[in-house]
Amino acid sequence: MSTGTTPVRLLDQDAAAELTTAAHTLLTSHDGDPTHPGLLAQVPAVAASLSEPIRHACRPVDTADGLFVLRGLHVDDEAIGPTPGHWSTAGHAGAVYDVVLLLLSTVMGTPIAWEGQQDGRFVHNIVPSPGHEVEQTGASSSVLLSPHTEDAFHPGRAHLLVLGCMRNPDHVATTAAGIRNTKLSGTDVELLSRPVLPILPDDAYEEAQAYQGDPPAVPTLWESEEGLTLRFDPAYTPLDRAPDDHRAAYARLEDELARVSVAVSLRPGEVLVVDNDLVVHGRVPFKARYDGTDRWLKRSSVRTKGRRTRPPAEESEHGYGQAAVEAHA
C-alpha cells in the first residue's frame, strides 16, 4: 500500500466560512436537529445558492484515482464534544458537520439513506464501538476493514461515498483502491464480468440479512461506456461457490487492488470523496480508546444523475427488500 499523493481540492477560508454559516443558520431555525424534516427540505435551495468556488470543488472526480480530498474546513475539537461510543447515542453531536456534509452532498448529487441503517439518517456517525471490534462494518476497529464497494449488495447503492473527519488522533488510515489503476488480463476481466456470485447484505443490515428471496448473482467488473467499474465486497461474497478459474481471477483482482491501494489518513475537517463505482475503500486496524477521544467520521452516500456505470440487469434485483430513500425526492 502506498501513501502517495491523493488529489486535494482546497476550500479557502471564505468558502469554509460560507458553508459553516449556512449550516449554523439552518440548524438555528430547526431546534439544532440535523435530521429535522424542515431542515432537509431547505437544503436544496441553500445548496443551490452556494458560491462558485464551492460548486467547483464539488465537481465530479476527474482523475483515474476516482477520489479526492476536500481540505479547508475547520473542526473545533472542544465544541464537538466527546466522540460518541455508538452511532445510536450520537444525537446532535457535531450537527453542524452533518449539515455541511448534506450541503456538499447536495451540490454533488442526491444524498440517500436506508431505513434499516442508523435510524434512516442521511449522515452516519462512524465510530468504534465496544463489542463490534472485529466486525466488517464501520463500527469495528481491531481488524482490517477489507476493501469494499459501499452497500455492494444493493442495486441502489451510492455513486459517491463522502467521509468527513471530526477527529483522528492516531492517524488511522482509510484505504482506497481504484479499479482503473489496476492491470488485469482481458481473460480475467471477462471472467469477472460474468454474474457468478451474489453479494450478501453486510452486518449493518439485519433486516436485509433475514430476507427470504434468492440472492442474485452479479458481475464483479463491468466495462461501462465510461470505462471499467466494479462492485466488490469479498467479506460478503461466498467465494467457495465459484469454479476454480473464477476464484483464481477474483484473487488476482484482490492482489491488484492491494497493489494500487493508497492510505488516506484524514485530518479533522478533511472530507474524502470516493467514486463508489471506481474505488473500493476500507480501513486499517486500530486500537479503540473508548474514552471520548476516538476517531470519528461523518459519512454520507450520494447518487448522481445520468450515470451509465451500472449493468442494466441490476434494475431487476430485489435488493434484499431494502430501499434507499432520497433526501430530496
Ligand SMILES: O=C(O)CCC(=O)C(=O)O
Ligand atoms: O472508517 C473508515 O475509514 C471507512 C469506514 C467505511 O468503510 C465506511 O464508512 O463506509
Ligand SMILES: [Fe+2]
Ligand atoms: Fe464502507
